Amino acid sequence: MKRIASKSLKFLLPLLFLVTNLSYGQDTIPAPIVIDSVSIDTIAFDTIAFDTIVIRRTLDKIYSPRKDVNLQIPNIDFKKTKTLQKGFQRFRVPSFWETENSFGINMSEVAFINWKSGGDNAISGLGFLKFARKYKFSHFEWENNLELRYGLNAQEGRKLRKTEDVIRLTSNLGYKRENDSRWFYSVQLNFNTQFSNGYKYPDRSNPISRFMAPGYLLFGAGTSFISKEKKFNLYLSPLTQKSTLVLDQNLANNGAFGVQKAVLDADGNIITPGKNHLLELGILITNNFNYNIADNIELKNRLNLYTDYTKSFGNVDVDWELTLKMKVNKFISTSLGTQLIYDDDILFDVVKNDNGTIVNAGTPKIQFKQVLGVGLLYGF
Numbered sequence: 001m002k003r004i005a006s007k008s009l010k011f012l013l014p015l016l017f018l019v020t021n022l023s024y025g026q027d028t029i030p031a032p033i034v035i036d037s038v039s040i041d042t043i044a045f046d047t048i049a050f051d052t053i054v055i056r057r058t059l060d061k062i063y064s065p066r067k068d069v070n071l072q073i074p075n076i077d078f079k080k081t082k083t084l085q086k087g088f089q090r091f092r093v094p095s096f097w098e099t100e101n102s103f104g105i106n107m108s109e110v111a112f113i114n115w116k117s118g119g120d121n122a123i124s125g126l127g128f129l130k131f132a133r134k135y136k137f138s139h140f141e142w143e144n145n146l147e148l149r150y151g152l153n154a155q156e157g158r159k160l161r162k163t164e165d166v167i168r169l170t171s172n173l174g175y176k177r178e179n180d181s182r183w184f185y186s187v188q189l190n191f192n193t194q195f196s197n198g199y200k201y202p203d204r205s206n207p208i209s210r211f212m213a214p215g216y217l218l219f220g221a222g223t224s225f226i227s228k229e230k231k232f233n234l235y236l237s238p239l240t241q242k243s244t245l246v247l248d249q250n251l252a253n254n255g256a257f258g259v260q261k262a263v264l265d266a267d268g269n270i271i272t273p274g275k276n277h278l279l280e281l282g283i284l285i286t287n288n289f290n291y292n293i294a295d296n297i298e299l300k301n302r303l304n305l306y307t308d309y310t311k312s313f314g315n316v317d318v319d320w321e322l323t324l325k326m327k328v329n330k331f332i333s334t335s336l337g338t339q340l341i342y343d344d345d346i347l348f349d350v351v352k353n354d355n356g357t358i359v360n361a362g363t364p365k366i367q368f369k370q371v372l373g374v375g376l377l378y379g380f
Contacts, residue, residue, distance in 0.1 A: 104375055169192075171188070197211075210248045286303065318341065
């Protein structure tokens with residue numbers, strides 16, 4: 001009996017020690033820590049079997065104390081502050097209009113070849129004004145441009161001569177069906193004339209052109225493509241009315257600029273005065289684009305092509321202007337420009353007899369002008 005008790009005591013003591021350690025270990029595990037337990041193979045002590053459980057205790061995160069903030073007293077120096085470059089701007093209600101105004105004076109060298117409005121190669125002064133108004137709202141765009149240019153030449157030993165004379169008005173109203181589309185349904189109006197008389201110098205008694213003689217008015221409808229950057233504009237009109245106005249009766253009687261000339265008798269007396277208006281209907285194509293070659297160097301192109309349906313279809317009237325602008329600074333600029341015109345209604349080398357009767361009506365020629373100018377440019 002004593003041997004059995006001794007053997008039992010020999011197994012109970014280790015068992016009691018193991019249970020005590022297990023109980024103490026579980027009670028001492030902190031509450032927030034999640035116990036990760038793994039069951040291991042069963043351990044047998046004679047006739048009693050025990051499951052061994054290994055308990056892993058998670059490590060506490062290392063606390064990093066916050067470093068003290070180093071506060072410094074700011075150094076305020078009013079000598080380094082700058083005043084406003086511009087005055088106080090009052091709030092204005094946003095407008096759908098964009099405006100552009102510019103004024104300039106150039107000193108230029110001019111060369112002419114068969115220029116019908118009159119002119120001569122010279123060193124001259126040229127003044128110009130440009131007004132642009134553009135309205136944009138929703139699917140509508142309305143662009144208006146007015147250009148005024150006038151130049152005079154002064155040379156020793158002769159009177160002032162005209163070197164430049166332009167009044168040009170352009171208005172284009174467009175509508176697009178989709179916001180992201182660059183194609184517009186367009187209606188366009190173009191008007192051109194000049195300020196003062198033009199002469200074939202040195203003859204100053206017989207003007208070859210005057211204000212509204214000629215005056216060109218083109219009005220039509222079509223479609224136009226305008227690039228997103230507004231640098232390229234192509235207008236195509238299959239139906240455009242062109243009106244040529246010659247309000248000077250002497251020029252109208254001579255049939256200048258394509259109008260019907262006066263009917264004369266055998267002695268040169270006028271039976272029926274010449275017409276002051278020529279109406280044509282045809283196709284108009286216009287193209288305007290600006291290209292920045294480099295910083296402060298811009299190339300501008302303007303091209304008008306027109307052909308009449310009934311009178312001379314396929315015979316294209318050309319008005320092409322190319323200008324290279326080089327901006328020196330905010331107020332000084334240099335420009336080099338050319339303009340080419342061909343119109344079969346404008347005739348040269350007209351031959352008349354002593355009675356004033358036209359013997360040879362003349363032939364159309366290419367008109368060419370080249371301008372080089374350096375001057376002041378001011379925007380307002």
